[in-house]
Amino acid sequence: MTDFLAFFVPWEFSWLVQLTIWGALLLYWNGLRLSRPDELPGTGPVLAFVVGVVLMYLVTQTRFDYWSQYMFYVHRGQHLVLHHLAPFLIALAMPAPVLARGLPRGVKDWFARRDLLRAGWVGIYRFLQQPFIACLLFVGLIAFWLTPEIHFDAMLSSTLYWVMNWSMALDGLLFWWLMFDRGRPGITPRLGYGTRVLLLAAVMVPQIIIGASITFADQVWFDVYAVCGRAWPLAPITDQQLGGLITWIPAAMMSVVGALIVLRFWMYSDRGRERQTQPQVTYF
Numbered sequence: 001m002t003d004f005l006a007f008f009v010p011w012e013f014s015w016l017v018q019l020t021i022w023g024a025l026l027l028y029w030n031g032l033r034l035s036r037p038d039e040l041p042g043t044g045p046v047l048a049f050v051v052g053v054v055l056m057y058l059v060t061q062t063r064f065d066y067w068s069q070y071m072f073y074v075h076r077g078q079h080l081v082l083h084h085l086a087p088f089l090i091a092l093a094m095p096a097p098v099l100a101r102g103l104p105r106g107v108k109d110w111f112a113r114r115d116l117l118r119a120g121w122v123g124i125y126r127f128l129q130q131p132f133i134a135c136l137l138f139v140g141l142i143a144f145w146l147t148p149e150i151h152f153d154a155m156l157s158s159t160l161y162w163v164m165n166w167s168m169a170l171d172g173l174l175f176w177w178l179m180f181d182r183g184r185p186g187i188t189p190r191l192g193y194g195t196r197v198l199l200l201a202a203v204m205v206p207q208i209i210i211g212a213s214i215t216f217a218d219q220v221w222f223d224v225y226a227v228c229g230r231a232w233p234l235a236p237i238t239d240q241q242l243g244g245l246i247t248w249i250p251a252a253m254m255s256v257v258g259a260l261i262v263l264r265f266w267m268y269s270d271r272g273r274e275r276q277t278q279p280q281v282t283y284f
Helices: 004-005 015-034 043-060 063-070 072-092 095-104 103-111 117-127 129-147 148-156 158-180 193-215 226-227 237-279
Strands: none
Touching: 015 148, 043 063, 043 072, 043 129, 063 072, 063 226, 072 129, 072 158, 072 226, 072 237, 103 117, 117 129, 117 193, 129 148, 129 193, 148 158, 158 193, 158 237, 193 237, 226 237
């Protein structure tokens, strides 16, 4: 029991992560509380949002974070959650309306008066959400942080380590939000469903190449784990192969699952348009 409870003690406590995670959950709860019955999301979206946020907490503010710093394959599992699974679930929940309703009125009024600030972050957001930029960042950050020399420095520097993890989480949220956005026209570019499927296929191929290259490498690329020592007695090449498989197969499968969900959106969108265009027949 003691070991189980010890798992939930943060290895490296971060006020920024704590405030972000618990603040997001609090805002979402407040938004649900203030929503009208017709505005409430279903059980599925609520569960997806909560699970996604909790997963981000578990891989960064528990013993899991310690293991990820001393085992390469656990580190790849951490980034699979931060960059793929957790943002995937959060974006799929489409929480923006609920979160907006949960914001205190004073915060909304303050931000509404800051035209320059609003224009600045909207411009940056729209630039990052351009399809080519979004795909380049999504795959490029994986490749960047897995460059052996850069990875070595990031795992030995507390500051770089947190920059790496934050960049993966934020970029994952941006990308999956772009893929799953179905809200009212707003600041997020509205991509056609076919375009989204093509983008998901486009980011899958480089991830397969990166993961397969690591898996089938005949020498150890990430020797930082030998310098720091591994959490468990596992052969370095085996640790690297497991990490490569996690980078390769589950990450690629997330693109497949995402494409299936987008195709489902597409199908229901077409059905909705058909109903609108069908002539109304009146029976006497």
